[in-house]
Amino acid sequence: MMELDSAMLSRMLTSMTLGFHIIFATIGVGVPLMISIAEFIGIKKNDAHYTLLARRWTRGFIITVAVGVVTGTAIGLQLSLLWPSFMQIAGKVISLPLFLETFAFFFEAIFLGAYLYTWDRFKKPIYHWLLSIPVFVGGALSAFFITTVNAFMNTPQGFDLEGKTLVNLQPLEAMFNPATPTKVFHVLASSYLTSAAILAAITAFIILKNKSTDYHKKALKLTMTATFLFAILTAVAGDLSAKFLAEEQPEKLAAGEWHFDTEEGADLVLFGTLSEDNEIKNEIRIPNALSFLAHGDFNSEVTGLDQIPEDEQPPLWIHYMFDLMVSLGMYALGVSFLYLVLSRFKRWSEHNKWLLWLIVLNGPLAMLAIEFGWIYAEVGRQPWILRGYMKVVEGATTSPHVGWMFLLFLLLYILLGTICTLVLRKLFKDNPAEAELEHRYPEIADGGGKE
Amino acid sequence: MSYELIGITVLWIFLYGYLIVASIDFGAGFFAYYAKQTKQDHIINKLISRYLSPVWEVTNVFFVFFFVGLVGFFPDTAYYYGQTLLVPGSIAIILLAIRGSFYAFENYGSKQSNVYMFLYGATGLFIPAALSTALTISEGGFIEETADGVRLLTGELLTSPYSWSVVFLAIVSVLYISSAFLTFYANRANDMDARELMRKYVLFWSSPTIIASLTTFIAMSQHNNEHFEKMLDLWWMFGISVAFFLGAVFLIYQKKNFGLAFIFVMMQFFFAFFGYGAAHLPYLLTPYITLESGVTNDAMGLALVIAFIAGLLLLIPSLILLLRMFLFDADYVKGKK
Ligand code: HDD
Ligand code: HEM
Ligand code: HEM
Numbered sequence: 102m103m104e105l106d107s108a109m110l111s112r113m114l115t116s117m118t119l120g121f122h123i124i125f126a127t128i129g130v131g132v133p134l135m136i137s138i139a140e141f142i143g144i145k146k147n148d149a150h151y152t153l154l155a156r157r158w159t160r161g162f163i164i165t166v167a168v169g170v171v172t173g174t175a176i177g178l179q180l181s182l183l184w185p186s187f188m189q190i191a192g193k194v195i196s197l198p199l200f201l202e203t204f205a206f207f208f209e210a211i212f213l214g215a216y217l218y219t220w221d222r223f224k225k226p227i228y229h230w231l232l233s234i235p236v237f238v239g240g241a242l243s244a245f246f247i248t249t250v251n252a253f254m255n256t257p258q259g260f261d262l263e264g265k266t267l268v269n270l271q272p273l274e275a276m277f278n279p280a281t282p283t284k285v286f287h288v289l290a291s292s293y294l295t296s297a298a299i300l301a302a303i304t305a306f307i308i309l310k311n312k313s314t315d316y317h318k319k320a321l322k323l324t325m326t327a328t329f330l331f332a333i334l335t336a337v338a339g340d341l342s343a344k345f346l347a348e349e350q351p352e353k354l355a356a357g358e359w360h361f362d363t364e365e366g367a368d369l370v371l372f373g374t375l376s377e378d379n380e381i382k383n384e385i386r387i388p389n390a391l392s393f394l395a396h397g398d399f400n401s402e403v404t405g406l407d408q409i410p411e412d413e414q415p416p417l418w419i420h421y422m423f424d425l426m427v428s429l430g431m432y433a434l435g436v437s438f439l440y441l442v443l444s445r446f447k448r449w450s451e452h453n454k455w456l457l458w459l460i461v462l463n464g465p466l467a468m469l470a471i472e473f474g475w476i477y478a479e480v481g482r483q484p485w486i487l488r489g490y491m492k493v494v495e496g497a498t499t500s501p502h503v504g505w506m507f508l509l510f511l512l513l514y515i516l517l518g519t520i521c522t523l524v525l526r527k528l529f530k531d532n533p534a535e536a537e538l539e540h541r542y543p544e545i546a547d548g549g550g551k552e
Numbered sequence: 553m554s555y556e557l558i559g560i561t562v563l564w565i566f567l568y569g570y571l572i573v574a575s576i577d578f579g580a581g582f583f584a585y586y587a588k589q590t591k592q593d594h595i596i597n598k599l600i601s602r603y604l605s606p607v608w609e610v611t612n613v614f615f616v617f618f619f620v621g622l623v624g625f626f627p628d629t630a631y632y633y634g635q636t637l638l639v640p641g642s643i644a645i646i647l648l649a650i651r652g653s654f655y656a657f658e659n660y661g662s663k664q665s666n667v668y669m670f671l672y673g674a675t676g677l678f679i680p681a682a683l684s685t686a687l688t689i690s691e692g693g694f695i696e697e698t699a700d701g702v703r704l705l706t707g708e709l710l711t712s713p714y715s716w717s718v719v720f721l722a723i724v725s726v727l728y729i730s731s732a733f734l735t736f737y738a739n740r741a742n743d744m745d746a747r748e749l750m751r752k753y754v755l756f757w758s759s760p761t762i763i764a765s766l767t768t769f770i771a772m773s774q775h776n777n778e779h780f781e782k783m784l785d786l787w788w789m790f791g792i793s794v795a796f797f798l799g800a801v802f803l804i805y806q807k808k809n810f811g812l813a814f815i816f817v818m819m820q821f822f823f824a825f826f827g828y829g830a831a832h833l834p835y836l837l838t839p840y841i842t843l844e845s846g847v848t849n850d851a852m853g854l855a856l857v858i859a860f861i862a863g864l865l866l867l868i869p870s871l872i873l874l875l876r877m878f879l880f881d882a883d884y885v886k887g888k889k
Contacts, residue, residue: 164657166656167652167653167655168653168656170652171612171652174612174616174645174648174652175645178641178645179645181623181629181630181633181634182634182637182638182641183634183638184634185630185631185632185634185635186631188623188630188634189628189631193849193852194852196620196623196625196627197852197855199620199623199624200620200624200856200859200860201863203613203616203617203621204863204866204867207613207617207867207870208867208870210612212870213609214609215874270851272851273855499635500636500638500639500703502638506638506642509646513646513650517649520653520654521657
């Protein structure tokens with residue numbers, strides 16, 4: 102089996118930290134946008150329900166931010182602690198976006214502090230809403246900058262290699278490498294989708310448990326509409342990502358699709374199993390669809406694994422990661438579409454118990470899709486850490502203590518995850534929306550939202 | 553000025569910024585816990601949470617900025633420090649993580665808990681101790697370079713008087729800086745009970761601070777005489793630092809002008825920190841990395857400097873806005889908003 106050397110343990114620790122951070126990072130990118138939208142609608146419609154929504158989301162958000170910040174700090178330091186040789190080389194080319202990212206954090210942190218403590222300080226509520234803009238822009242910028250770094254690892258450019266030294270460095274060219282546009286688009290879209298889906302799931306859950314009120318119905322409508330729109334956007338971005346892969350990183354697409362032989366009019370393989378000698382069984386086959394996914398033409402040629410040297414092929418199990426991600430994306434699209442259709446017609450109720458349970462499920466599933474997507478993207482880069490230049494083993498630390506650190510961080514994440522969940526639950530259980538509505542906006546607490 | 557000099561100056565300024573804001577935060581955690589244990593929490597804890605709540609995330613970013621910038625300007629530091637600091641670095645991360653998240657859980661969550669308070673207080677002292685290890689290592693003598701990489705000489709580190717005097721200095725400085733700031737803040741909030749309590753703490757922690765500085769000096773002369781000699785060449789920086797120290801203690805003792813007193817404290821550390829830093833050059837890690845050998849290429853250096861200037865243009869107005877809203881808004885400080 103696999104050997105647990107420093108490089109392997111470093112991979113495990115990095116994967117664990119990133120896998121944990123990405124949950125909170127996704128929320129950190131997406132939820133501020135939803136908060137901003139809710140507050141804006143509240144002001145425009147002069148409807149206190151939406152304002153309360155923004156307020157309550159913010160209160161939960163701030164707890165997840167804390168975990169996002171500390172795990173982000175962890176991964177930031179771990180990059181140097183676990184991958185010193187990689188950072189020494191790659192740092193020469195790609196430190197610009199990492200550095201810029203810290204400014205985005207600064208920007209976001211400052212305005213988040215201001216946003217949080219000034220709800221009732223302005224005469225005109227729109228001024229308070231203005232403070233939300235730098236918060237979600239800061240989150241999107243963080244995502245943008247860090248994703249350019251990850252894109253660079255997949256399609257490095259902006260330097261020349263002379264022996265072992267890097268020359269002719271062009272930081273901007275490194276940042277805007279071929280992988281950047283599709284990756285950034287897909288990461289942003291999927292973060293927005295996931296955040297909307299999670300907020301919708303919480304709302305649906307409360308409607309199921311308690312009685313549904315106007316407040317919750319409005320919240321569900323807003324979040325499900327957003328889920329639908331962002332699901333479309335995510336699928337478009339995912340399609341563009343696949344087309345990018347076909348051009349620039351064909352081995353990742355080929356391994357993800359179990360596409361062994363270069364051919365025209367390639368079939369798309371969904372799920373299935375692989376026998377000892379790479380025979381595909383039990384799959385669903387869609388004729389010519391892979392050619393379409395790769396190049397937008399049902400008869401185009403798609404590069405297969407036969408073109409890739411054996412020792413540079415990514416592991417084939419990433420196929421399942423890809424399929425799960427896409428299926429979950431389709432699920433999000435389907436559920437939100439169903440909700441919108443049902444809410445169009447008076448005769449049907451969109452607050453049907455079954456539909457609500459499907460919506461509840463969609464929240465955690467969307468987060469899983471993010472995890473699957475990243476595993477697909479990162480493992481699909483194997484064996485490279487810097488594609489074409491440096492392999493993962495060459496980048497890792499040689500310190501003998503990584504194993505212990507892995508256990509220590511595992512404990513930390515279990516602790517943080519558990520307490521974060523408990524605190525969030527308690528926060529909203531002790532202070533249900535109805536009570537807060539009564540308390541803050543007594544004039545509308547019973548009946549409609551409009552004044 | 554060359555990129556490496558601009559780079560290290562900027563980074564050192566940010567590390568100094570972190571030293572001040574983080575000390576306030578770390579010390580406040582300790583005082584909050586201590587006050588709770590001695591049943592004085594009704595006096596100061598409100599004050600502490602009013603100041604800390606809006607700014608803790610900003611504090612963290614100072615730190616992130618420093619280490620990301622360091623690796624950016626001087627990629628070699630990633631290799632040497634990264635390779636050797638895995639254990640102390642990981643411990644510091646874990647402490648920071650516990651502190652940051654538990655602060656948020658306690659403060660934004662619904663319930664006060666003794667365990668959170670304890671973790672928040674204890675980490676406030678352990679983190680500076682763990683982080684100061686990086687500075688200790690930079691003096692050289694704790695790292696060994698062999699054929700298969702570099703490694704930390706843990707035994708030497710744990711038995712070195714220099715290393716322990718730095719730890720001690722870090723902890724007492726935190727308490728001193730923090731209490732000086734909170735005295736000022738309490739005074740602004742017109743909270744006389746809190747002010748008197750904090751004022752007692754400053755006076756109490758001032759003498760260990762100066763004693764620890766002296767012992768560190770002496771230990772340094774034993775450990776890295778070259779650095780020590782260069783610090784002696786810059787004796788006037790340390791002289792100014794001591795003068796500001798005396799001024800600050802005098803003002804606080806006289807109950808005069810607490811704002812100025814805190815500025816004096818900041819100046820005291822500014823001169824000592826920059827005196828130490830300037831004498832440290834050209835080494836970033838004795839004897840492996842110097843400014844010249846470790847610096848990144850010109851293209852990246854230029855890009856980082858431009859990014860930095862653009863970033864500042866964005867940040868400074870935002871920071872001023874934040875300070876005006878929370879630190880200088882008298883009504884907010886007094887708890888009326
Ligand atoms: C809610 C999450 C989510 C959903 C529903 C989808 N994706 Fe995705 N996908 C991601 C979340 C994600 C991600 C986490 O954001 C990844 C990981 C790395 C990246 O760039 O984005 C990703 C990567 C990723 C890649 C690899 C890109 C690269 O390595 O450069 C491809 C080709 C796709 N996706 C394609 C799709 C397609 C065709 C989808 C059809 C609907 C889809 N994704 C849905
Ligand atoms: C600065 C940019 C990044 C660096 C240096 C980096 C580096 C690495 C390394 C070294 C590994 C372990 C080697 C491997 O197994 O492939 C890894 C794995 C992984 N990374 Fe990245 N990564 C970066 C960006 C990201 C981002 C932005 C994410 C998203 C959160 C991410 C998600 C993952 C995941 C999920 C794995 C696990 C893959 C596995 O199981 O092997 N990475 N990354
Ligand atoms: C290698 C990968 C990554 C590194 C090194 C990294 C680094 C960091 C650091 C240091 C912080 C804390 C900043 C602070 O002190 O305020 C942070 C937080 C954050 N990160 Fe990451 N990050 C990575 C991956 C990602 C990804 C993939 C995303 C978005 C898709 C992301 C989005 C965020 C956001 C939005 C925050 C702010 C905290 C919040 O609002 O929850 N990060 N990250």
